Every structure is written in structure tokens, then in C-alpha cells.
Amino acid sequence: MSQAVDAGQVGHLVKALRQVGEGHLVVITGAGISLASGIATFRGTDPDAIWQKDVTELGTFRYFQHDPVGSWRWYLSRFSQVLGAQPNAAHRALVDLERWQLQRGRFTLITQNVDTLHEDAGQQELVKVHGSANRIRCPREGCANGAPEGSLPRSDFDVEAFLARPETERLPHCPLCGDILRQHVLWFDEYYGEHRDYQWPRVQEAAWSADLMLFVGTSFSVGVTDLFLRQGLGRGIALLSIDPSDAAAPMAGLEVLNAKAEVLLPAVGRHLQG
Numbered sequence: 001m002s003q004a005v006d007a008g009q010v011g012h013l014v015k016a017l018r019q020v021g022e023g024h025l026v027v028i029t030g031a032g033i034s035l036a037s038g039i040a041t042f043r044g045t046d047p048d049a050i051w052q053k054d055v056t057e058l059g060t061f062r063y064f065q066h067d068p069v070g071s072w073r074w075y076l077s078r079f080s081q082v083l084g085a086q087p088n089a090a091h092r093a094l095v096d097l098e099r100w101q102l103q104r105g106r107f108t109l110i111t112q113n114v115d116t117l118h119e120d121a122g123q124q125e126l127v128k129v130h131g132s133a134n135r136i137r138c139p140r141e142g143c144a145n146g147a148p149e150g151s152l153p154r155s156d157f158d159v160e161a162f163l164a165r166p167e168t169e170r171l172p173h174c175p176l177c178g179d180i181l182r183q184h185v186l187w188f189d190e191y192y193g194e195h196r197d198y199q200w201p202r203v204q205e206a207a208w209s210a211d212l213m214l215f216v217g218t219s220f221s222v223g224v225t226d227l228f229l230r231q232g233l234g235r236g237i238a239l240l241s242i243d244p245s246d247a248a249a250p251m252a253g254l255e256v257l258n259a260k261a262e263v264l265l266p267a268v269g270r271h272l273q274g
């Protein structure tokens with residue numbers, strides 16, 4: 001059953017998108033865009049939102065060093081829902097929006113999500129600024145399988161054997177140096193410049209050159225959204241956020257469209273193509 005969409009919100013977003021013209025449309029997505037694909041958010045009101053379980057400490061390199069088995073067990077419990085998920089109508093609508101905008105100007109999508117749903121949907125101009133759940137890497141300084149350029153496909157490693165008997169010996173080890181491999185994601189005690197895959201210079205350029213910033217499914221809780229808000233407000237460009245939550249907009253100058261991404265974005269796409 002298609003969910004009712006607010007015609008005023010559609011008209012408002014279509015007008016803002018058309019005003020970008022030959023300029024640079026930058027979309028920044030967060031966990032909310034993947035909720036309809038069955039992946040819990042971090043801070044949303046969905047029952048499985050994970051930081052509510054006060055697990056922020058587990059998303060750190062410090063925890064991985066202290067307890068690699070615990071760190072891997074937690075991530076595998078989280079990523080089992082991530083790696084099996086499929087793109088939803090919001091992901092597909094952003095692929096269509098990219099194609100539409102590239103006919104007239106620039107488009108960049110920066111995702112905070114480590115799932116693979118944007119690339120699975122066919123997104124091209126995509127930056128995964130927090131890394132990716134389908135890759136792992138070596139933690140050792142200087143190892144070619146580690147930062148700043150190395151990583152390995154998670155699928156190269158048999159995590160089922162580890163889950164069957166969660167012991168250090170069964171964790172994936174680096175084929176080059178033998179260290180226990182880690183998630184290829186940005187942890188809370190790490191920095192955006194630490195790995196080439198986070199494409200931090202490209203993220204900064206997008207923040208400086210955007211003519212419209214469209215935030216989709218984010219609570220504005222970490223550094224990358226701070227950067228975009230600061231730059232966007234400083235340059236006085238249009239800042240729009242799609243989020244069904246009635247939590248107040250984090251700051252003046254940001255216009256929140258209270259809607260679900262998987263409902264509003266496809267409706268906007270139909271108007272743009274029309």
C-alpha cells in the first residue's frame with residue numbers, strides 16, 4: 001500500500017532541486033534511509049536502534065584492541081542484518097535523482113552508512129565516509145592491507161567458523177603480517193583522514209561547493225554532518241532534511257521535511273521526470 005505523501009513537501013523539494021540547475025547538488029544520507037530495508041538506526045525511535053543500548057564504547061579501536069573477539073562478535077551481530085539487506089525505494093530514488101541532476105550539473109552523495117545499499121542500487125557519485133561493512137583491514141601500521149590504502153573483502157574470510165566457536169584463533173588474520181584483522185569502518189576514537197576510502201578531501205570539497213544540501217535520514221550526531229551544516233549555513237545555501245521524527249531541527253537555517261525518505265523521495269522523482 002503506497003503511503004500518503006504530502007503534496008506541499010513534494011512541491012517544495014522539487015522547486016529546491018530545480019533551482020540547483022547547473023550547480024552542485026549534494027545529498028548526505030544516514031541510517032534512517034536504510035531503516036525501510038530492515039537495518040536498525042543508531043539513535044532513531046525504532047525498537048532496535050543500537051546506541052540506545054549504550055554501546056557507543058563498542059564502536060572504538062580501543063575496544064577492538066582490548067577485546068578483539070568481543071568486538072568482532074558485536075559487529076557480526078550488527079552486520080548480519082546489514083549484509084543481507086536490499087535497497088529500498090529511497091535508495092532507488094536517489095539513483096534516479098543522480099541521473100536527473102547529472103544531465104544539467106554536478107551531483108555527489110555522501111553516505112554515513114556502512115551498508116552497501118547505495119552501490120547495490122546503482123549509485124555512481126558515492127562517497128562512503130565511514131567505511132564499509134563488506135570490507136575488513138589490517139590494524140598494523142605500515143601493513144599494505146591496512147590504512148591508509150589497504151583493505152580486503154570480508155567475503156574472503158570464513159566468519160561462520162568464528163561464530164561457531166568465537167575464539168581468537170578463529171578470527172580472520174592478515175595474510176601479510178598475521179595480525180587479527182579489523183572492521184573497515186571509522187570508529188569513534190579515529191579520524192576521517194586515516195583511510196583513503198573515506199575520501200575526506202572529496203567530502204570537504206563537496207561541503208565547500210554545494211549549492212543545495214539535502215540530508216536524508218540523519219540525526220546530525222557526528223563530525224561529517226557538523227562540517228556540512230557549518231559550511232552550508234556559512235555560505236547561506238538551502239539546507240533541507242528529510243526525517244519523519246518531530247525532533248526539533250538541530251539548528252536554524254535547516255528546513256526539516258517531516259517524511260519518510262522511502263515515501264517522499266520516489267514522489268519527488270515522479271514529479272521531476274514528469
Ligand code: APR
Nearest residue numbers: 030031032041042043044112217218219220243245260261
Ligand atoms: N526516513 C528518513 N529518516 C528516518 C527514517 C525514514 N524512514 N526513519 C528514521 N529516520 C531518522 C531518525 O528519526 C533519525 O533522526 O533517521 C535518523 C537516524 O539517525 P541516527 O540513527 O543517529 O543515524 P545517523 O545520523 O546516520 O548516525 C550518524 O553516528 O553512530 C554513528 O557512525 C555512526 O554513521 C553513524 C553516525
